[in-house]
Amino acid sequence: MFEAIILAGLVLLNYSQALPTSPTVQQIQASRSDQGHLIDRRAEDSSIPLERDESAGIFTANMVIEGILLPMHVDTGSSQLWGAHESCQACRDAHMIVLDTVLPEECERKDIQYAAGTVTGCLANTSVSLGSYYVEDLRILLATDISEEIAMHGHLYSGTLGLADDKLTIGNTSTFGSSLFTQGQIPSPKIGFYLPGRNNPVDEGKMAFGNSIERFTTNIEPITLPRARPDDGVYVINVTKVSVGETTVASNQQAVLDTGSLGIGIPPSMSDNILSTIYGKITEEDGGKKVNGSSPLGENNLTSLSFTFDGKTFNVGYEELISTSQEDGQCWALMDTYKGNEADETWILGEAFLHTVYHVINIEDGTVDLHNA
Template sequence: MRWLLLLGLVAFSESIVKIPLTRVKIMRKTRSEKHMLNNFPKEHTYRLNLTSSPGSNITTHPLRNIKDMLYVGNITIGTPPQEFQVVFDTGSSDLWVSSVFCTSPTCFSHVLFRHLESSTFRPNNKTFIVEYGSGSMKGVVARDTVRIGDLVITDQEFGLSMAHSEFEGMPFDGVLGLNYPKFSFTGGIPIFDNLKNQGAISEPVFAFYLSKSKPEGSVVMFGGVDTSYYQGALHWVPLIQAGDWRVHMDRISMNRQTIACSGSCEALVDTGTSLIQGPRRLVDNILRLIGATPRGSKHYVSCSAVNTLPSIIFTINGFNYPLPAQAYTIKDSSGNCYTSFKENTASASTETWILGDVFLRQYFSVYDRGNDRIGLAQAV
């Protein structure tokens, strides 16, 4: 998560668990046909669980629409269970929630974990700090039972917040990281790794579907892929290296002209980031080409011109992923349209882009830890 821009085991054999997410608005080499998903089981050591919706063991949580644009879902921690609304984030690796230990005023607008009310709680006393793009969190590490739908992870290490900085108005209680273990600030085994290790899922795969225009319907699924959420082929992209959901991107183009990422660059696929971030100079060039004008912290275009603006095409591993103007512009509460491109302030030795929810609403994404790759397909 590059923070959100503006920011017991119930074992399933050959099953998929889907966790509904809620949209929240906050101020944050092409493969041949033989490599498509329907032939995946022939080529790999484990069998990818495929289903077309009903008929498989699927756990679904009720949705709650908070506002617009960030995706959250419910989990529980402790015995008896205490429920929290968290961001499922491929950009970070730790689970943490707000707690009664927190002294920051912002904590009291969230659900707080009450450790004395959980019979399975175990303290650790180790502290940690997480720095995000627009704030920080200091916490203490503990262990307890965590439930994600029908999946139960016992003795899971997680963080309890003690202090927050710059997180006013964030409408969630914590973060559930789905990145690789090396990015864990708590030093513990992340949730997804424990799901694998404890046999709660049959395959080391999870996937996201993020709804485009309605608060309902978004899901994160574990242990397999529901093919009803995408159309056409699922194209696989190898990671630059195992340990981060980062891939090579060939170029970014518009009207058949390369406008960024000439000569290739890197792209981080991040469900915990709302918009699309890139180097300032290149973002400014894109904004100029589409005629966006600054107003405060955002850049606006005429809503009447959105249907005439060109698509911006992200070419990844030889395959084009167009993003139409209707996807890269967002209408605010006043009825004005602003763009979804934002400067990435993090320093990097190579040109790096963060493909957040604006991109992932268009493209269903699969995260394959067994083969260290990401699958992308046109979302329905």
């Protein structure tokens, strides 16, 4: 048995499981062509639309695998592309759209261990298309079983599109992104992301392979940050300082940028102090934290948290650090303690931070460009 453990899979920080989800199953029609993929569905625009579910904070892109259209969770914190298979009863029970690809005769069990659950299945070569891009014989995982934590959001997505390095895939095979660059379908090994926040009038996010989306950025030059841990396969950058209001609460830290995480993860050594300062009174409930809908830092303090990278500061407003108001008038906190590997020095900057920037990852060398959105 070979077990692939993909660090920083971080699909969702554990506390996000307390967030309510809509009971309505989102159906996406599966379609086929005689060739097994949907040429006529390829978008003319090179950018890929990303749909966000408000309740769970998950961004998905519609990907065609062997002729079937699946909503795929877009995750820069992992590398393996997987899709639900018809043999996966847990996938079907979770209302995932499933693939009917023939499983290999010799199916050796493969596991992907995320921070929030496990996916098990068989590797197979399939044709994959996303927007205007198409890759034939891409090695993906056909999921034959998923854990309860993964199944919980099955009505939102039917697989994961991992966009970290090849070194984190099972067997170090090519990712979808690296295949596009190797085949010359994109001009550079860069992928740009615009992930609008809850209060942004633009509901749809965008992902752009090989370039950036200038209309979502300011004219200010971006800051380019090298990968802080060269041997790491995810996008780890150095953080000069972290501030709450005018007070510096941490210096010389490292952070993982991860579209697959809902909120912000804080190193254990400082999380209690930061959480109480930002949220004030906190009530533990159903595995999450209930907090006030308004910042205890005061109405005039619009920025409760800021991150400085190599002299450039990006601010995160309080409204990005809480969920929508619940029936009891309180909100779920979108920050919590990160308890993963190297947790004493590592932050996880998920969507709560990424809503405030336009960021571009380099899938070859791990550098990151941060723009003001």
